[in-house]
Amino acid sequence: MLQRIAHPNTKIMLDAWKRMDGLNSGPADEPVIGTDQADLLSNLFLVRQTPEGSWIFSSAGEGVSAQLGRALVDHDFLSLWTGPDRQMIEGLIGAVVEGSAPALARARGETLAGRRLEVELALAPLPADRGGAGRLLGLYQSLGGEGLLDGRPIWTHRLVGIWPPERAPRQPRLRLVST
Numbered sequence: 001m002l003q004r005i006a007h008p009n010t011k012i013m014l015d016a017w018k019r020m021d022g023l024n025s026g027p028a029d030e031p032v033i034g035t036d037q038a039d040l041l042s043n044l045f046l047v048r049q050t051p052e053g054s055w056i057f058s059s060a061g062e063g064v065s066a067q068l069g070r071a072l073v074d075h076d077f078l079s080l081w082t083g084p085d086r087q088m089i090e091g092l093i094g095a096v097v098e099g100s101a102p103a104l105a106r107a108r109g110e111t112l113a114g115r116r117l118e119v120e121l122a123l124a125p126l127p128a129d130r131g132g133a134g135r136l137l138g139l140y141q142s143l144g145g146e147g148l149l150d151g152r153p154i155w156t157h158r159l160v161g162i163w164p165p166e167r168a169p170r171q172p173r174l175r176l177v178s179t
Contacts, residue, residue, distance in 0.1 A: 045060040081157055102122060107159050
């Protein structure tokens with residue numbers, strides 16, 4: 001489902017995640033994401049969960065930082081959202097971690113001057129770090145119209161839609177009990 005509605009860069013990122021996770025087989029010498037996708041690479045970010053439960057940027061590409069107008073490392077990812085939108089994104093992150101599968105969100109990024117830009121966020125789970133903290137690979141993809149922002153950074157986001165992780169079908173289990 002996610003593949004049908006996603007931006008082309010999001011599709012590339014999701015395919016790369018599947019290859020990293022061993023869900024897609026491809027040639028062993030094939031790169032996960034090619035260097036010819038510089039616009040995609042500059043929009044990737046990593047977030048990690050702190051012991052307190054916050055989701056902090058570990059790294060962020062130049063494109064994400066430029067759109068948001070600030071350095072993002074050690075910045076709280078959830079602070080980009082307010083009110084019910086923040087709660088829904090927090091729930092979506094929980095679903096990604098629990099379901100071990102990617103999810104999408106579409107939002108309107110808004111500047112302090114009220115200018116808006118449609119964005120798509122893809123979140124995919126990564127193995128926990130050495131300390132056991134959860135980590136997510138993310139893509140912050142604008143859907144066009146950056147000129148409408150007049151060079152101003154996006155300050156907050158309003159959700160337009162979310163597509164939670166697709167549940168894997170449950171495999172039947174056979175249980176043999178002998179007395």
